[in-house]
Amino acid sequence: MNLLALADFNLVARHGGFGKAARAASRPKAxxxxxVAELEASLDLRLFERGGHRLKLTEEGQALYERTGALLADLEESTAAISAGGQRPRGRLRISAPLLFSHVALxxxxxxxxxKYPEVRVEITTEDRAVHMVEETYDLVIRxxxxxxxxxxxRVFMRDRLVVVASPAVARPAGDDAVPVVVxxxxxxRDTWDVVTTSGPSSIAVQPILRLSSMLMVRDAVRAGAGAACLxxxxxxxxxxDGRLVQWGELDAPEIALWTLYPSRRFLSARVSAFVAHLKEAFPNGTPDELAAYIDA
Structure with a gap:
Protein backbone atom coordinates (compact mmCIF):
# COMPACT_ATOMS: atom_id res chain seq x y z
CA MET A 1 0.00 0.00 0.00
CA ASN A 2 1.24 3.49 -0.90
CA LEU A 3 1.76 5.33 2.39
CA LEU A 4 1.59 8.74 0.69
CA ALA A 5 -1.74 7.84 -0.89
CA LEU A 6 -3.02 6.68 2.49
CA ALA A 7 -1.91 9.95 4.09
CA ASP A 8 -3.67 11.95 1.37
CA PHE A 9 -6.82 9.86 1.82
CA ASN A 10 -6.80 10.71 5.55
CA LEU A 11 -6.26 14.39 4.75
CA VAL A 12 -9.28 14.46 2.43
CA ALA A 13 -11.43 12.46 4.87
CA ARG A 14 -10.53 14.75 7.78
CA HIS A 15 -11.46 17.92 5.88
CA GLY A 16 -14.50 16.46 4.12
CA GLY A 17 -13.50 17.25 0.55
CA PHE A 18 -10.67 17.57 -1.94
CA GLY A 19 -10.90 21.35 -2.19
CA LYS A 20 -10.87 21.94 1.56
CA ALA A 21 -8.00 19.48 2.02
CA ALA A 22 -6.01 21.10 -0.78
CA ARG A 23 -6.42 24.56 0.74
CA ALA A 24 -5.58 23.37 4.25
CA ALA A 25 -2.40 21.59 3.13
CA SER A 26 -1.46 23.98 0.29
CA ARG A 27 -1.47 21.00 -2.10
CA PRO A 28 -2.87 20.71 -5.64
CA LYS A 29 -6.41 19.37 -5.64
CA ALA A 30 -5.66 17.23 -8.67
CA VAL A 36 -7.06 8.75 -3.56
CA ALA A 37 -8.08 7.18 -6.89
CA GLU A 38 -4.85 5.17 -6.89
CA LEU A 39 -5.56 3.97 -3.34
CA GLU A 40 -9.10 2.94 -4.27
CA ALA A 41 -7.75 1.06 -7.30
CA SER A 42 -5.09 -0.75 -5.25
CA LEU A 43 -7.68 -1.81 -2.65
CA ASP A 44 -10.42 -2.46 -5.23
CA LEU A 45 -12.75 -0.46 -2.97
CA ARG A 46 -14.69 2.78 -3.25
CA LEU A 47 -13.71 4.93 -0.26
CA PHE A 48 -15.83 8.03 -0.97
CA GLU A 49 -19.35 8.60 -2.24
CA ARG A 50 -18.93 11.26 -4.92
CA GLY A 51 -21.66 13.75 -5.64
CA GLY A 52 -23.43 16.44 -3.64
CA HIS A 53 -21.81 19.37 -1.88
CA ARG A 54 -19.82 17.32 0.59
CA LEU A 55 -17.76 14.20 0.08
CA LYS A 56 -19.00 11.29 2.18
CA LEU A 57 -17.02 8.27 3.30
CA THR A 58 -18.34 4.84 2.36
CA GLU A 59 -18.59 2.23 5.09
CA GLU A 60 -15.22 0.82 3.98
CA GLY A 61 -13.72 4.30 3.82
CA GLN A 62 -14.92 5.10 7.34
CA ALA A 63 -13.36 1.89 8.68
CA LEU A 64 -10.06 2.63 6.94
CA TYR A 65 -10.05 6.20 8.25
CA GLU A 66 -10.74 5.13 11.83
CA ARG A 67 -8.02 2.48 11.81
CA THR A 68 -5.28 4.46 10.06
CA GLY A 69 -5.83 8.08 11.13
CA ALA A 70 -4.39 7.71 14.63
CA LEU A 71 -1.52 5.53 13.35
CA LEU A 72 -0.50 8.13 10.79
CA ALA A 73 -0.66 10.88 13.42
CA ASP A 74 1.51 8.77 15.73
CA LEU A 75 3.97 8.14 12.90
CA GLU A 76 4.20 11.85 12.13
CA GLU A 77 4.68 12.65 15.83
CA SER A 78 7.38 9.98 16.20
CA THR A 79 9.23 11.21 13.12
CA ALA A 80 9.11 14.79 14.37
CA ALA A 81 10.35 13.74 17.81
CA ILE A 82 13.23 11.72 16.38
CA SER A 83 14.27 14.54 14.07
CA ALA A 84 14.21 16.91 17.04
CA GLY A 85 16.54 14.59 18.96
CA GLY A 86 14.09 13.07 21.45
CA GLN A 87 10.54 12.55 22.61
CA ARG A 88 9.88 16.16 23.54
CA PRO A 89 6.15 17.07 23.75
CA ARG A 90 5.31 19.42 20.91
CA GLY A 91 2.56 20.24 18.43
CA ARG A 92 -1.20 20.64 18.83
CA LEU A 93 -3.04 18.84 21.65
CA ARG A 94 -6.83 18.78 21.21
CA ILE A 95 -8.84 17.76 24.29
CA SER A 96 -12.57 17.33 24.88
CA ALA A 97 -13.67 17.51 28.51
CA PRO A 98 -16.93 17.62 30.52
CA LEU A 99 -18.41 20.91 31.66
CA LEU A 100 -18.04 20.73 35.43
CA PHE A 101 -14.44 19.49 35.50
CA SER A 102 -13.52 22.08 32.87
CA HIS A 103 -15.11 24.95 34.79
CA VAL A 104 -13.63 24.13 38.19
CA ALA A 105 -10.18 22.77 37.35
CA LEU A 106 -9.16 22.52 33.72
CA LYS A 116 5.70 23.32 31.56
CA TYR A 117 5.56 22.44 27.83
CA PRO A 118 5.67 25.67 25.81
CA GLU A 119 6.01 23.80 22.48
CA VAL A 120 2.56 22.24 22.87
CA ARG A 121 -0.47 24.21 21.61
CA VAL A 122 -3.37 23.15 23.83
CA GLU A 123 -6.96 23.40 22.52
CA ILE A 124 -9.78 22.38 24.89
CA THR A 125 -13.43 21.96 23.94
CA THR A 126 -15.90 21.82 26.82
CA GLU A 127 -18.98 19.62 26.35
CA ASP A 128 -20.67 16.62 27.93
CA ARG A 129 -21.51 14.75 24.73
CA ALA A 130 -19.48 11.71 23.66
CA VAL A 131 -17.36 13.06 20.81
CA HIS A 132 -15.96 10.88 18.02
CA MET A 133 -12.23 11.10 18.57
CA VAL A 134 -11.08 10.17 15.07
CA GLU A 135 -13.67 12.06 13.04
CA GLU A 136 -13.31 15.18 15.19
CA THR A 137 -9.52 14.86 15.46
CA TYR A 138 -9.20 14.86 19.24
CA ASP A 139 -5.99 13.56 20.80
CA LEU A 140 -7.50 12.97 24.24
CA VAL A 141 -10.95 13.01 25.80
CA ILE A 142 -11.92 13.23 29.46
CA ARG A 143 -15.23 11.59 30.25
CA ARG A 155 -7.62 4.96 32.70
CA VAL A 156 -9.40 6.49 35.68
CA PHE A 157 -7.60 9.49 37.15
CA MET A 158 -10.26 10.79 39.57
CA ARG A 159 -13.08 9.25 41.65
CA ASP A 160 -15.86 11.22 43.29
CA ARG A 161 -19.26 10.52 44.85
CA LEU A 162 -22.56 12.33 45.23
CA VAL A 163 -23.72 13.73 48.56
CA VAL A 164 -27.05 15.24 49.53
CA VAL A 165 -26.61 18.76 50.93
CA ALA A 166 -28.75 21.72 51.88
CA SER A 167 -28.50 25.11 53.51
CA PRO A 168 -28.70 25.05 57.33
CA ALA A 169 -31.96 26.98 56.92
CA VAL A 170 -33.57 24.01 55.11
CA ALA A 171 -34.84 21.37 57.52
CA ARG A 172 -34.56 17.72 56.66
CA PRO A 173 -38.14 16.45 56.30
CA ALA A 174 -39.70 14.04 58.72
CA GLY A 175 -41.76 11.09 57.60
CA ASP A 176 -43.12 11.18 54.04
CA ASP A 177 -43.02 14.96 53.61
CA ALA A 178 -41.28 16.00 50.40
CA VAL A 179 -38.37 18.43 50.53
CA PRO A 180 -37.86 21.04 47.78
CA VAL A 181 -34.80 20.18 45.69
CA VAL A 182 -32.66 21.63 42.93
CA VAL A 183 -31.70 19.25 40.11
CA ARG A 190 -37.09 10.61 40.69
CA ASP A 191 -39.55 11.32 43.48
CA THR A 192 -37.31 9.85 46.19
CA TRP A 193 -33.57 9.86 46.89
CA ASP A 194 -31.98 6.85 48.57
CA VAL A 195 -29.43 8.15 51.06
CA VAL A 196 -26.81 6.35 53.16
CA THR A 197 -25.91 7.87 56.53
CA THR A 198 -23.90 6.72 59.55
CA SER A 199 -27.15 5.39 61.05
CA GLY A 200 -28.04 3.41 57.92
CA PRO A 201 -29.97 3.83 54.65
CA SER A 202 -33.07 5.94 54.30
CA SER A 203 -35.24 7.52 51.61
CA ILE A 204 -36.08 11.19 51.19
CA ALA A 205 -39.17 12.28 49.27
CA VAL A 206 -38.25 15.12 46.90
CA GLN A 207 -40.08 17.78 44.93
CA PRO A 208 -37.95 19.52 42.23
CA ILE A 209 -38.55 23.26 42.25
CA LEU A 210 -35.57 24.29 40.11
CA ARG A 211 -34.00 22.56 37.09
CA LEU A 212 -30.69 24.12 36.14
CA SER A 213 -28.18 23.33 33.41
CA SER A 214 -24.94 23.14 35.42
CA MET A 215 -23.75 21.83 38.77
CA LEU A 216 -22.26 25.22 39.63
CA MET A 217 -25.71 26.78 39.22
CA VAL A 218 -27.20 24.01 41.38
CA ARG A 219 -24.61 24.65 44.10
CA ASP A 220 -25.28 28.39 44.08
CA ALA A 221 -29.04 27.83 44.33
CA VAL A 222 -28.58 25.46 47.28
CA ARG A 223 -26.29 27.96 49.01
CA ALA A 224 -29.07 30.53 48.63
CA GLY A 225 -31.49 28.22 50.47
CA ALA A 226 -33.67 27.10 47.55
CA GLY A 227 -33.65 23.49 48.70
CA ALA A 228 -31.53 20.36 48.87
CA ALA A 229 -29.40 18.94 46.05
CA CYS A 230 -27.09 16.10 45.07
CA LEU A 231 -23.59 17.47 44.49
CA ASP A 242 -17.37 26.13 56.48
CA GLY A 243 -20.98 25.60 57.60
CA ARG A 244 -22.61 27.07 54.50
CA LEU A 245 -24.11 23.68 53.70
CA VAL A 246 -25.14 20.65 55.77
CA GLN A 247 -24.54 17.13 54.48
CA TRP A 248 -27.54 14.84 54.91
CA GLY A 249 -25.73 11.74 53.67
CA GLU A 250 -24.33 10.10 50.54
CA LEU A 251 -26.57 9.29 47.62
CA ASP A 252 -26.87 5.53 47.10
CA ALA A 253 -25.55 5.62 43.53
CA PRO A 254 -22.51 4.48 41.52
CA GLU A 255 -19.35 6.48 42.06
CA ILE A 256 -18.30 9.18 39.62
CA ALA A 257 -15.19 8.11 37.70
CA LEU A 258 -13.30 10.52 35.45
CA TRP A 259 -11.40 8.81 32.64
CA THR A 260 -8.75 9.88 30.17
CA LEU A 261 -9.38 8.13 26.84
CA TYR A 262 -7.29 7.84 23.67
CA PRO A 263 -7.34 5.58 20.60
CA SER A 264 -4.39 3.32 21.45
CA ARG A 265 -1.63 2.76 23.99
CA ARG A 266 0.76 1.91 21.19
CA PHE A 267 2.68 4.87 19.82
CA LEU A 268 0.98 7.21 22.27
CA SER A 269 2.21 10.69 21.39
CA ALA A 270 4.56 12.50 23.73
CA ARG A 271 2.09 15.36 24.23
CA VAL A 272 -0.76 13.02 25.24
CA SER A 273 1.53 11.05 27.56
CA ALA A 274 2.72 14.30 29.12
CA PHE A 275 -0.84 15.54 29.77
CA VAL A 276 -1.90 12.21 31.31
CA ALA A 277 1.17 12.39 33.57
CA HIS A 278 0.27 16.01 34.40
CA LEU A 279 -3.16 14.90 35.63
CA LYS A 280 -1.58 12.14 37.70
CA GLU A 281 0.83 14.65 39.26
CA ALA A 282 -2.04 17.01 40.14
CA PHE A 283 -4.20 14.20 41.59
CA PRO A 284 -1.82 11.41 42.68
CA ASN A 285 -4.50 9.48 44.60
CA GLY A 286 -7.52 10.62 42.57
CA THR A 287 -9.70 11.40 45.61
CA PRO A 288 -12.49 13.99 46.02
CA ASP A 289 -10.40 15.73 48.71
CA GLU A 290 -7.56 16.26 46.23
CA LEU A 291 -9.89 17.81 43.67
CA ALA A 292 -11.53 20.00 46.33
CA ALA A 293 -8.10 21.22 47.51
CA TYR A 294 -7.04 21.91 43.91
CA ILE A 295 -10.20 23.92 43.25
CA ASP A 296 -9.70 26.03 46.38
CA ALA A 297 -5.94 26.53 46.02
Missing part, protein backbone atom coordinates in the same frame (compact mmCIF):
# COMPACT_ATOMS: atom_id res chain seq x y z
CA UNK A 31 -2.78 15.50 -6.86
CA UNK A 32 -4.98 14.60 -3.91
CA UNK A 33 -7.70 13.30 -6.22
CA UNK A 34 -5.22 11.17 -8.16
CA UNK A 35 -3.67 9.71 -5.00
CA UNK A 107 -8.29 26.18 33.15
CA UNK A 108 -5.66 26.04 35.87
CA UNK A 109 -4.46 22.59 34.77
CA UNK A 110 -4.08 23.74 31.17
CA UNK A 111 -2.17 26.87 32.21
CA UNK A 112 0.27 24.83 34.30
CA UNK A 113 0.74 22.39 31.42
CA UNK A 114 1.36 25.18 28.91
CA UNK A 115 4.03 26.71 31.16
CA UNK A 144 -17.38 10.71 33.27
CA UNK A 145 -18.31 7.02 33.55
CA UNK A 146 -17.89 6.41 29.80
CA UNK A 147 -19.59 3.49 28.11
CA UNK A 148 -17.13 0.77 27.04
CA UNK A 149 -15.70 1.47 23.58
CA UNK A 150 -13.62 -1.20 21.93
CA UNK A 151 -11.54 1.28 19.92
CA UNK A 152 -10.62 3.47 22.91
CA UNK A 153 -8.38 2.77 25.87
CA UNK A 154 -7.58 4.80 28.95
CA UNK A 184 -29.54 19.43 37.01
CA UNK A 185 -31.35 19.25 33.67
CA UNK A 186 -34.49 17.36 32.79
CA UNK A 187 -33.21 13.81 33.18
CA UNK A 188 -33.74 13.49 36.95
CA UNK A 189 -37.39 12.47 37.38
CA UNK A 232 -20.18 15.90 43.94
CA UNK A 233 -18.35 15.71 47.25
CA UNK A 234 -15.41 17.62 45.75
CA UNK A 235 -17.73 20.54 44.96
CA UNK A 236 -19.57 20.56 48.29
CA UNK A 237 -16.92 19.65 50.87
CA UNK A 238 -15.57 23.16 51.45
CA UNK A 239 -19.06 24.59 51.96
CA UNK A 240 -19.86 21.76 54.38
CA UNK A 241 -16.62 22.39 56.30
Missing amino acids: TLSRR GKLAAEFAL INPAPQERLVG RGQEDT PLSLASRDVA
